[in-house]
Amino acid sequence: MHVRMESITALAMLLLCAIGGSSSCSPPPCMKCDIGQSGQPENFVCQQICPNSLPPSVKTLVLMNGKCPPMESMMMSRYISRMVKLESLTINRYNIQKFWGAVFASNTQLTHLTLMLNNFNTFGATTFQGLTKLEELNMMRSNIVTLPDNGFSPLSSLKTLNIMANKITDISEAAFAGLSSLETIDMTYNVITTVGSKSFQPLQSVQSIKLPHNQLTAIPTSLFSNLRNLKTLDMTSNKISSVATDAFTGTAIDTLDISQNMLTSVPNFKTCRSAPATLNLQNNKITSVAAGDFGGLTVKTLNLRNNSISHVEDGAFAGSHISELDLGGNQLSSLPESMSGMLASVHTLKLDHHDNWQCVCSQLWLARYLKSRRVSDGPTCVACGVLLLAGTATTCIVYKNKNKNRNKVSPF
Incomplete structure (x- = not known):
């Protein structure tokens, strides 16, 4: 153990000397790559330096707060191409501005890749070429404006994709092509206005889709249809005023949140394989619940709070089974007696x-x-x-x- 610690110390000092003499950037005194928390010499955390002298045996590499000039991918590829054993790579706040070619082609063992807080506005169809083992990709807050067609297609094993807090405006129908293993995708806090009607169809394994705090105005035809593994769908805080009648066909969603939007009527859930167990429609502009809107549906929690509902038509809840129903914050002055059968099974009813x-x-x-x-x-x-x-x-x-x-x- 004593010999091992001396070797680790010697390696750290060697890295300090090698990196300190780099001509590609001028790091502050004493900045170096430190052995990671695991204490293994193949794990490194580098701050405020250019990673040009690391050994090829590195398996985990964290690069943070780079002080290099604007770091293009050609330079980065030169640094990491020798690290063929890399399994986890994090490059945060490193001033990456462009990707050229197959940047990670030599890093075929990567399973986790994080590229947060950089400054590239897009990437190419070959950027992630060779990363067939990658399971998690995080590109949060990197000023991405465009998702190129087939840009993620090499990532056949990807399970988690985080592209939240960027500047993405639209999602093309080929944006997620090839992501057949994806389970979770987070697009929160972008400025997405349009999504192609087939954009999510390649995601046949997806369980969670997060789209809150965007600029969507409509949910187009067949957008989520037949995503049979989808369990959580969050579209809160958009500007959605219309939902295609077949948008949810074939789904069996556990939690569907379309709150804080501009809906004026209840969307169609009759084509679902089974209705959402938890359905949140609060803070919209729904004025009435029409006959059959929730007819025959089984829902655990239905939230219609803070709409503008002044009328519930006879038969609106015919044959439905609801455990918790929130009708508070509306403009109701009566309820139809046809709701009496449904209310018999309601455990919690909230009225003004x-x-x-x-x-x-x-x-x-x-x-x-x-x-x-x-x-x-x-x-x-x-x-x-x-x-x-x-x-x-x-x-x-x-x-x-x-x-x-x-x-x-x-x-x-």
Whole structure:
């Protein structure tokens, strides 16, 4: 062990001398490549230097905060091409501005590649050539503007792709070609406005797609259709106002989030293999729930909070099974009695606590339901200036309104 530590120290000092004399950049005094946390001489963490003198036996290499001139891939390829045993490579904040040719062609053992906080706006169809074993690729915050057609096609084993916080504006239909093993893709915080209708079709193994905080206005036809392994789909905080009727055909999504968008009506989920178990449509601009919108669907959690819903049509929930239903933050004043069968199986129902609910006999069923569930903070209505909590009465009372000289009824 003592001999091993001396060897490691000698190697570190050798690297310091070799790198310190580099003519391609001028590192500050004493900056060097340090042996990584594992203490193995094949693992290195390099800061503020150019990696031009590392041994070919390196398996893990972390390059951070490079002080070289704008580092083009030709220079980088020269540095790392000798490291044929590399399994994990991280190049963060290294001022990479361009990729030319098959940069990693010699690094065929790579399984993890991180290129964060750089400054390249695109890459080529051959950039990742040879990386057939790569499983994770992270290009977060690297000012990427364009994803080239077939740019990821060599990555047949890739499981995780992170391209969040870039400047990508559109996704072509060949952008993800070849990614048949991909399970997770994160595109959060870009400026994506359009996605080709077949863009995600190569991703037949994908389980999670994240698209929050973009500029999407529509979900085109067949976009997610027949992605049979898709479990999580997040499109919150876009500007989506329309969803094609076959966008989710053949899917069985566990969690679907389309909250904080511009939807004015409920999307079609009847072509799904099974409806989303958790469906979040809150903070949209939905004005009504039409007959059949949720008919026959089995949903664990349905969130319709903070829309502009003023009307729920008869039959909107016919034959549906919902465990948690949130209708708060809307403009409802009544619910159709056809919902009574569905509500019998609801464990949690959230309605607004306001006094604008209609005091009519057609709502007697709701008063009885709320009383049976011991709801003390639910909808109320005002009758003759008296505030009556929902669920405190089970009969419909007809009384005379002396001020307006007409009859009114109160079920509450």
